[in-house]
Structure formats: structure tokens, C-alpha cells
């Protein structure tokens with residue numbers, strides 16, 4: 001159930017009115033629902049039930065400390081891709097022994113820190129990385145648990161920029177080379193081979209690619225067993241889609257879990273998953289105010305105070321996200337509007353051709369903005385990044401203050 005519903009003709013986040021939040025905290029403003037975050041996480045937990053598993057929330061989707069702390073309190077694991085994300089997890093109270101470290105370009109310093117705090121596993125993406133990790137672990141007198149990310153070459157049938165499991169992608173180890181790379185890893189003194197992983201892409205709305213990827217991984221699990229390498233876990237990555245559009249019908253937590261667990265029955269393997277979007281995506285909206293209405297003979301433009309620097313998905317992937325009025329009007333006629341930001345780029349839009357009844361000063365909410373929204377925000381055009389609020393019932397916690405110009409300047413200097 002969505003936590004963003006109308007009550008008395010006002011869009012709310014749980015029991016907080018979005019108009020009131022906009023008045024208190026200003027716009028553009030990201031608003032998250034604690035209940036939505038918890039419900040999505042717990043739905044996966046419950047669906048996996050007694051099957052041995054670890055749900056590692058992909059921090060990159062939304063790395064706000066408030067958001068991470070909600071998940072840490074529920075006992076979530078975390079999937080990280082940098083030392084920065086690791087530090088966030090630790091500050092938010094996450095358990096390092098439930099952290100997996102993904103990414104193609106981990107640096108030695110990042111590996112060192114992860115080894116020191118005792119993460120669960122490194123998801124290694126190349127032979128070269130194995131060599132470096134083995135050395136770093138040896139220098140610390142430690143043994144690193146590793147999984148190899150293999151490229152199962154399945155088509156995730158999603159946007160090419162967020163499809164990662166095809167053989168031409170930079171990610172993972174070529175399927176046909178995997179056994180050999182595992183043997184190399186096995187022979188390294190400071191590595192402990194524990195798993196296998198993949199991540200085939202993001203915003204998947206069908207189960208088949210996940211099931212196909214699992215089948216491919218299990219072929220390798222068997223080939224490895226035949227050469228004496230026994231794995232403890234399979235990590236299927238993230239990728240479960242959300243309902244951006246009415247036509248998007250992603251698998252439910254139960255459907256996903258049943259399909260995947262079904263493949264693992266009778267095997268002595270636990271399951272790791274790395275969901276990001278499916279936990280944070282529907283838990284957030286981006287609130288923005290209409291600055292100006294600019295009807296032209298070709299397009300009606302509604303110029304709002306949020307821009308591509310705040311939410312880049314529409315500009316970057318032509319992603320469609322629903323845009324709704326916070327207080328729907330009956331006194332104004334609906335028109336087709338292009339919702340655009342103040343940034344000096346034609347690609348700076350949040351949505352095109354949307355039927356809305358608008359007046360200057362109205363508030364709009366861009367839905368499903370909890371994942372890959374604030375996390376991908378930038379300072380382009382020297383715009384301060386938005387504030388973020390985490391709602392819990394009728395309470396609103398400011399979990400990130402609005403950035404200031406002085407904070408933006410702090411790392412720069414003029415010269416004589």
C-alpha cells in the first residue's frame with residue numbers, strides 16, 4: 001500500500017501533509033516514508049522466511065543516513081560500492097558483518113577499511129582485483145571472504161544504461177572464464193572463496209531473467225563443485241522493479257522469493273540479494289513548486305524549482321515518473337504541461353505532456369523518487385542540493401538540511 005495518499009484533498013506522506021512540509025522545509029524537498037521503507041524490506045524478509053538468506057539493501061539507491069538507520073534497526077544487511085558507503089552504514093548503525101562490497105574498481109584503501117571492520121564478503125569482479133585483495137589481506141594478516149561476480153549473459157529487458165548482465169558489459173567475469181578465475185582465487189592464501197554473485201540489471205518487471213540468471217549461476221556452482229570448490233552462498237544482486245507507471249507490474253516479494261528459493265531447494269546454499277530500488281523507490285517523492293507558467297504555441301511549460309540536478313532520471317534515461325498535484329484544483333482547467341526545471345539544458349525536464357490543472361505557486365510531487373533521486377543529485381548550475389525529510393507517522397525528521405552556497409564554496413578558492 002502506498003504511504004502517499006490524499007486525505008482531505010491534500011497529498012500526505014503517512015500522516016504529514018506535503019503542503020505543510022513544503023512550508024516548513026521549503027522546496028525542492030525529498031520526502032520519504034519510514035513505513036514504506038520498512039514494509040518493503042520486511043516483505044522480502046518475510047517472503048524468504050526460514051530459507052537461509054541475507055537481504056543487503058543497495059546503499060547507492062538512497063544513502064541518506066536517516067534511511068540507512070531505519071533499515072539498520074530492522075537488521076538489514078547492506079550492499080556497498082565504496083568506502084564512503086561503508087562509513088555511512090557504520091554511522092547509521094549497520095552491522096559490518098552483514099555487508100557485501102560490490103563494484104568494479106575497489107581501491108586498496110577501501111579494501112583495507114572493509115577488512116578492518118570485518119565485512120561479510122567482497123564481490124570481486126576481475127582477476128586483477130583478486131591479486132590486489134589477496135595482497136591487502138596478507139598485509140593485514142587477514143583472510144578476505146570472496147564471491148566472484150560472474151556475467152551470466154542474460155537479457156534483463158530493461159533500459160540499456162541500467163542493464164548489466166550482458167556479455168558486452170564491463171561488469172563481472174566472463175562466464176566461460178569463471179572456473180579458471182575461481183581456481184586462481186582458491187590458490188591464494190589470504191582469500192576464502194565463499195560465494196558467487198551477479199547483478200543483471202535494474203528495474204526488472206519480469207521474473208524470467210532472474211530465474212535464468214540463477215540457472216546460469218547454478219551451472220557454475222556444479223562445475224566448481226566438480227573441481228573441489230564448494231560455495232556457501234549465491235548472491236543474485238538487485239534489480240526488482242517498482243511501479244513507475246500503471247503498466248509496470250513487477251513481481252511481488254513473494255513471487256520473487258518463491259521463484260528463487262525454488263531453484264535452491266535441496267542445495268546447501270544460502271541466498272544473498274541486493275535490492276535497492278524496490279526498498280527505497282516507492283518510499284519517496286520529490287516535492288517541487290511551480291515558479292512560472294509559460295504557455296507557448298508549441299508547448300505549455302510549467303517551470304518548477306526542481307531540476308535535473310535534483311532528479312536526473314528523466315533527463316538521463318528518459319525515465320517516466322508520475323507527477324501529481326499536491327492539492328488538486330477544481331477551479332482551473334487541465335492542460336498538457338511539460339514540467340521543466342531552471343537548468344540551462346533542453347534536457348532539463350521532470351516530465352512531458354502531463355495533464356494537470358496548474359496555477360503559479362502550486363506544489364507538485366514527483367512520485368517514486370526515493371531511489372536514485374537524492375543519491376544522484378549534483379550541484380550543476382551551482383544549485384544547492386535539496387533537503388530531505390523522513391516521515392514517521394505524524395512526525396517529520398529533517399534527515400538532510402538544504403545545502404547552502406557557502407557549503408558549496410567551502411572546498412574551492414579564488415587565486416590572486
Ligand code: LLP
Nearest residue numbers: 058102199202203238239274275276277372
Ligand atoms: N547490486 C549491484 C551490484 C548493483 O550494481 C545495483 C544497481 C544493485 C545491486 C541495486 O539494484 P536495484 O535493486 O536498485 O535495481 N541509476 C539507475 C539505476 C542504476 C543501478 C545500478 N546498480 C536508475 O536511476 O534507474
